[in-house]
Amino acid sequence: MAAKKTKPGNDATALSLHIGLNAVSAAAYEGWDGPLAACEFDASDMAAIAKAKGMTSTVLLTKKATRANVLAAIRGAAKALKPGDLFFMSYSGHGGQVPDIDHDEKDRKDETWCLFDGQLIDDELYFELSKFGAGVRILVLSDSCHSGTVTRDRPPIPPPGTRARLMPAGVAMRVYEAHKAFYDKLQNDVAKAAGGQVTDPDAALSQVGTAGQASTVIGEFKPSVILMSGCQDNQVSLDGDHNGAFTEQLLKVWNHGAFEGTYGSFHARIRAGMPASQSPNLFVLGPAAAFLKQAPFAT
Structure with a gap:
């Protein structure tokens, strides 16, 4: 993934990675293939925004969205980017959970992205985001059922005829039991590489009193990171025919680049347009106050 200047006279480099999975490998998920319809469209639409803003993009769809490919793309960006540069990453697919063995999660669950051949x-x-250099801006958009706080409740059953982007709890436990050594080793390896327990930003969200309020995690994060996810813990992110519900509303608010405002107002507008059953989350890592005040996708 080669870096390039985003526009003449601008020293900033902008790279993006867009991940969309309409299915996962049944062999990696104990017979479950998690069919969805709109995740590849989400990834392509996010890549179109990146292209319009002059970013160099990598798009990984379904079978190409493997653990190795995703990690390679993130690590490549971490090596290529310097202070002031931008990394924009989007994920559309199922969210899952594995038991937490390093006790950094109060609910004793680690949340995951369900990649094609295994969970991230x-x-x-x-930890991978923490390896980006100081001054690098990172935007992560996740249209999946994923963590919003450490007080995760059981998500409601989606309405008939809809598809939730959530690996069923029974499947999650079956997958974990079948691959326990692999997922336990991942957690231990990350904790060891981080010099001890990983500081998980989800923990800070338990202290957020106002829904949707951003929370800064104080830790070793040198880059400035903004993360938006599709729903709260007690909700589900819904799939659609062309886009997920979160991505569809994001695109509507973005309006082909006509939106004017900051990341904070962008999130607020997206959230305001969503039904009460799905409220997108927002939180930050590292010194992101100035980043939040910038225009979305600005390179």
Whole structure:
């Protein structure tokens, strides 16, 4: 993934990674293939925004959205980017959970992205993001059922005729039991590489009193990170025919680049347009106050 200047006279480099899975490998998920309809469209639409803003993009769809490919793309960006640069990453697919063995989660669960051949644990993601240099801006958009707080409730059953982007709890436990050594080793390896327990930003969200309020995690994060996810813990992110519900509303608010405002107002507008049953979340890592005040996708 080669870096390039985003526009003449601008020293900033902007790279993006867009992940969309309409299915996962049944062999990696104990017979479950998790069919969805709109995740590849989400990834392509996010890549179109990146292209319009002059970013160099990598798009990984379904079978190409493997653990190795995703980690390679993130690590490549971490090596290529310098202070002031931007990394924009989007994920559309199922969210899952594995038991937490390093006790960084109060609910004793680590949240995951369900990649084609295995899950990416949230500890891994946060550790990889922490390896970006100081001054790098990172935007992560996740249209999946994923962690919003540490007080995760059981998500409601989606309405008839709809598809939730959530790996069923029974499948999650079956997958974990079948691959326990692999997922336990991942958590231990990340904790060891981080010099001890991973500081999980989800923990700070338990202290957020106002729904949707951003929370800064104080830790070793040198880059500035903004993360938006599709729903709260007691909700589900719904799939659609062309886009997920969160991505569809994001695109409507973005309006082909006509939106004017900051990341904070962007999130607020997206949230205001969603039904009460699905409220997108927002939180930050590292010194992100100035980043939040910038225009969305600005390179």
